[in-house]
Amino acid sequence: MKTIKRSQKPIRVGVIGLSRGRSFASSAKYVGLELVALCDQWKAKLRQTGKQFPRVALYTDYDKFLEHDLDAVILANYFHEHAPFAVKALKRGLHVMSETSACKTMAEGVELARAVERSKKIYLLAENYCYFAYNQEMRRLYRSGEIGEFQMGECEYMHPMLARDVAAISPGGNHWRNFIPPIYYCTHALAPIMYITETRPEYVNAQSVPYSPVDTERHWTKRTDIGFHILCHMNNGAVTIVNGICYRGHGNWYRLHGTRGLMENLRTQGCQGKLRLVHEHWDQRPGDVAEKIYTPDFPAHADRARQAGHGGGDFFTNYFFAEAIRSGRQPFLNVYRALDMTLAGIQGWRSCLAKGAPMEIPDFRRESVRRKYENDHWSPFPEDAGPGQPPSSILGFIKPTRRQFRLSRAVWREIGYKGP
Numbered sequence: 001m002k003t004i005k006r007s008q009k010p011i012r013v014g015v016i017g018l019s020r021g022r023s024f025a026s027s028a029k030y031v032g033l034e035l036v037a038l039c040d041q042w043k044a045k046l047r048q049t050g051k052q053f054p055r056v057a058l059y060t061d062y063d064k065f066l067e068h069d070l071d072a073v074i075l076a077n078y079f080h081e082h083a084p085f086a087v088k089a090l091k092r093g094l095h096v097m098s099e100t101s102a103c104k105t106m107a108e109g110v111e112l113a114r115a116v117e118r119s120k121k122i123y124l125l126a127e128n129y130c131y132f133a134y135n136q137e138m139r140r141l142y143r144s145g146e147i148g149e150f151q152m153g154e155c156e157y158m159h160p161m162l163a164r165d166v167a168a169i170s171p172g173g174n175h176w177r178n179f180i181p182p183i184y185y186c187t188h189a190l191a192p193i194m195y196i197t198e199t200r201p202e203y204v205n206a207q208s209v210p211y212s213p214v215d216t217e218r219h220w221t222k223r224t225d226i227g228f229h230i231l232c233h234m235n236n237g238a239v240t241i242v243n244g245i246c247y248r249g250h251g252n253w254y255r256l257h258g259t260r261g262l263m264e265n266l267r268t269q270g271c272q273g274k275l276r277l278v279h280e281h282w283d284q285r286p287g288d289v290a291e292k293i294y295t296p297d298f299p300a301h302a303d304r305a306r307q308a309g310h311g312g313g314d315f316f317t318n319y320f321f322a323e324a325i326r327s328g329r330q331p332f333l334n335v336y337r338a339l340d341m342t343l344a345g346i347q348g349w350r351s352c353l354a355k356g357a358p359m360e361i362p363d364f365r366r367e368s369v370r371r372k373y374e375n376d377h378w379s380p381f382p383e384d385a386g387p388g389q390p391p392s393s394i395l396g397f398i399k400p401t402r403r404q405f406r407l408s409r410a411v412w413r414e415i416g417y418k419g420p
């Protein structure tokens with residue numbers, strides 16, 4: 001990808017989506033981003049957040065927001081609407097940092113890759129889990145040859161929640177969280193493995209596990225499954241097993257085996273920041289030990305990162321976005337890697353519904369590959385419903401009961417949501 005002209009001007013940024021987006025809005029200043037505009041169609045939320053930032057312009061309409069004097073936008077809008085919002089901003093000549101994931105369909109992925117290339121603007125996927133201190137340390141170790149060539153990885157992101165808490169962050173019968181097959185949220189698990197090893201998945205086999213009937217009380221209006229499992233075949237011959245997401249037992253875990261050793265973070269609660277490095281006796285070099293366990297720190301900006309959300313990850317995504325804009329160089333989490341990890345979820349869902357059949361992860365760096373997918377609008381989300389579209393659950397199309405809707409609606413009312 002071509003480099004972009006270096007810019008020394010202050011970076012004027014706008015944030016859309018004021019749930020997750022509030023965290024970007026408050027921390028922008030720490031990396032030299034100047035927050036100048038906020039956007040949310042939910043007026044009460046916009047007013048409330050606006051009070052925190054009295055000198056910032058407020059918008060309910062995204063097109064009007066884009067007309068503000070901006071250099072960059074941060075997209076924290078709905079999970080499955082990032083790509084069209086990114087394309088609009090890129091077309092206006094704005095840099096984009098997008099929440100996960102990059103796109104909802106293969107066709108949107110094609111359009112996004114083309115839009116970034118045409119615009120010559122920065123695109124960064126805000127996949128903050130790469131930047132936990134132990135993942136940054138594992139990247140350093142891997143690059144120094146500590147475990148040799150990557151052969152096998154395992155990674156998981158587990159985030160079980162009670163139905164009432166899910167309902168509070170999924171307002172509305174058609175909210176994306178009620179329809180998203182959990183495999184679409186695979187990037188918090190897969191991205192750090194790609195970041196550490198700089199490999200990409202080439203094809204996947206996947207399985208989805210439905211909620212058990214005893215879990216009904218835990219998921220109310222969700223029409224989806226409890227968990228997913230992807231076998232990712234990486235481009236260096238390694239295999240990565242990716243697991244998530246709503247099984248009991250919170251946590252993040254990343255394990256990498258190589259030709260010279262093993263490294264992983266610990267799984268025990270309270271110890272997940274610790275890193276374990278293992279060498280067989282025949283692999284040990286002078287100074288190596290069979291097993292070493294330690295708590296790594298951030299390689300840079302530790303004070304700021306320790307105060308940021310998501311294990312410091314929220315600081316580093318902002319930081320690398322600002323750095324990329326200033327230097328004119330696309331960041332590590334560029335549009336192509338964003339698509340590699342996003343497509344693992346979409347193609348993974350195809351594999352689940354085909355009983356684990358292999359599905360390719362097309363490399364959208366190549367226009368000849370993109371052409372094959374430019375009309376692929378396959379999507380489990382409600383606005384795309386129709387013939388040929390897939391369900392959101394491995395059990396098929398689920399319709400919550402009236403009781404389940406009643407329970408969710410009571411929570412939506414409590415948080416001030418007035419829609420359907």
Ligand SMILES: NC(=O)c1ccc[n+]([C@@H]2O[C@H](COP(=O)([O-])OP(=O)(O)OC[C@H]3O[C@@H](n4cnc5c(N)ncnc54)[C@H](O)[C@@H]3O)[C@@H](O)[C@H]2O)c1
Nearest residue numbers: 017018019020039040041042062076077078079099100101
């Ligand atoms: N990386 C992380 O750690 C992390 C954590 C939480 C959420 N997220 C991501 O952040 C994104 C947002 O999720 P969320 O939890 O904030 O909940 P959400 O998706 O319900 O919030 C989106 C917000 O965007 C606003 N919005 C949507 N469309 C709009 C439009 N056309 N115009 C104006 N405003 C619009 C909504 O009113 C809402 O306030 C998702 O992609 C989610 O996956 C990431």
